[in-house]
Amino acid sequence: MLKFLVLFSLTLLILMMPQLSALFHWQHDVTSSHQWWRIFTGSFTHINAYHLGMNVIGYWLLAYLFRTPTKGFILHTAVLALCVGIGLMFTSTQNYYGLSGVLHGLFAVYVLKEILAGRLSSWLLLMGLIAKLIAENNHMMPISSAALIGARVSTESHLIGSVCGLALPLIALGWRRLR
Template sequence: MSFTTLRTISRHSVNIYLGLILLSLACLGLQFPPFSELSAWQLTSIEQGQWWRILTGNFTHTNFAHLGMNLAGLWVIVFLFMPSIKSLFFALIMLSLSVGISIFFTEMTLYVGLSGVLHGLFAYFALLEWLNGRRSSLWLVLGVIAKVAWEQWFGASMMTAELIQARVATEAHLAGTLGGLTLGLIQFLLIKKRRNLSRGAD
């Protein structure tokens, strides 16, 4: 039993970190032409039918400092919450689409970066932990909400803006956080409903 458990944990770790490595390499590849020009969230290009930019804009970045910061954030989130690879990539895709679509409702005409999705991932996994009984995770949920609220009122760090050589898209941070909280709540309620139905069938 112990051997099986350790083997399962080891397989889980290998899968999640292999997935992270592949995703990191994909993001790195999007930094170079012609992929960088083809992947950014660009309003005029999307209106001309290049719909993939809604998704891929989240995975390309203004410069290598921007890329490094966001990839580091992604790795920290995965290390902190240790999700399954299926759960991680499901949330990544859903939140990337959520952020990408939400940008249509802002004044932005160009957007790149994973930070909106990262806020969503953090909110999503922290909320699920709290709803499933880990009380301390409520502080993580409140923390990300407080950070985003601060940014909406007072703006983002100028140091970050200088480092990434662009304005910090606080709108994407807000959209990602709201998307993560919504996704987490819906998933929790669906799983709870499914469990109740299973108990009723028994």
């Protein structure tokens, strides 16, 4: 896992180069018309070093907090990046940078997997996530990281990532039961 996390973090750092960021960040107009790769790559671009740092720290914490296998973590990251990119197409968002939608989704995936495995204390984590989403999508909490990153925080991506993250373990469970 450590090798992957280092490589992934360095990739995110490289994607901060202005030429690459301009080519890969999620942008509604060009994504919907012809630059479809941005649906996937938008989650891997960042506004500035603070933004990147917060997201990378969150990513590493999730990897170690939930002690997930590397392949599963990579797969969930990729699927959630795609889900967030597609989901944002149905919002008024025009530009999106960052991993926060994926981070919310990863948290949701692994909390729900713990709940499904019988870990009752994870219900508290799920309730905390739901409370956070309700609060930030109803303007009930100050979003102080917006000042730090110099951009609006995309609460839509948090909600999309969380919903997709909750859906993934349920889809996997249903698939296993059908087979």
